């Protein structure tokens with residue numbers, strides 16, 4: 001405003017020439033009132049919440065941040081939104097005019113770049129496309145701080161307020177001031193927002209505007225706590241498997257992903273399956289520990305289960321066992337990609353993780369599709385054919401063979417996982433034509 005810049009945007013009622021409005025409310029309420037009552041939402045391209053004076057880093061701080069809350073509000077209203085904070089380490093430096101000027105310049109550059117390069121896809125598709133960004137810019141003497149794309153530091157919620165001495169003016173009651181216990185350098189992982197802030201760098205954390213709810217593992221516990229409610233809410237499924245997660249009229253596909261580089265294609269396979277089944281499909285992924293190196297859970301486009309989930313959801317005898325729940329839920333299991341290690345384990349009956357436990361407990365009436373992916377030498381190793389023949393012959397597993405191309409490791413030859421499109425077509429064929 002000081003520069004005298006104004007905007008073309010007018011108040012909704014058209015009677016007020018004044019462009020800027022001062023609202024006295026929480027940041028989220030301001031965004032909501034502005035978008036619903038003051039301006040025509042179609043005229044607002046971007047919601048910027050901030051700058052907030054102070055860091056907004058770590059999952060716990062972000063969860064309770066009014067600044068991020070306002071950007072969330074904007075995102076939920078379908079607007080591109082950015083939460084902006086000016087972080088500082090040294091309070092004295094933070095208030096120097098050059099620190100404020102440097103931070104403002106960096107913030108403007110970041111906001112402009114984000115705006116110009118915002119993914120063009122819908123902000124509500126929730127397939128890993130950010131709905132909003134949480135930006136921290138350091139208040140520091142030097143201009144041009146390094147800028148990092150960051151993840152959340154998984155902060156826990158310690159004491160955020162500290163008790164201060166009683167004063168006469170406090171009327172004898174106790175007083176608390178905001179003074180969170182900040183993590184030390186040893187506590188924070190490189191690449192997180194807290195790490196960037198602690199090192200006086202700018203952080204940009206892409207976020208989705210949603211909470212995650214617990215979607216599995218509580219059925220039996222709810223049945224115990226609310227027997228009537230549970231009985232009323234649980235509709236029997238076509239298979240009477242007792243798994244309330246199954247949805248009538250939909251196919252339920254369980255994808256197993258292993259530590260092959262082809263696991264980077266898991267999100268594509270999920271998308272192809274959704275498309276080919278015209279969204280009449282429920283998909284879940286079981287990922288081995290090594291598979292998780294190749295894709296992010298939040299990018300998969302569906303729920304992803306890992307070995308940790310198996311043990312998190314089981315505490316006592318009446319609790320559900322995840323690998324059995326998943327087995328009950330699925331119409332088909334597609335291991336894509338299947339690496340040499342898991343192939344060897346399956347052929348020998350090993351079950352030392354969630355994926356292999358699901359298959360060891362598998363209902364033989366239901367199909368299993370294996371999509372191997374490995375280096376050509378691994379593929380040509382005599383064990384590979386032996387293991388596959390065993391699984392095909394004894395367990396009737398179906399194989400989608402790998403294809404020949406330049407592999408990720410640079411070798412040229414057979415071993416690359418079949419194309420996700422072809423796997424999806426095969427799965428459709430199996431589910432729709434095999435009486436399953």
Ligand SMILES: Cc1cc2nc3c(=O)[nH]c(=O)nc-3n(C[C@H](O)[C@H](O)[C@H](O)COP(=O)(O)O)c2cc1C
Pocket residue numbers: 257258259260261262288289290291338339340341342373374375378
């Ligand atoms: C970058 C990278 C890529 C890999 N790609 C493959 C692969 O395509 N196929 C394979 O059989 N093993 C591959 N491996 C080896 C497996 O990750 C390794 O055998 C691991 O133990 C598999 O564990 P899992 O079967 O429990 O996922 C790769 C390893 C690395 C580090």
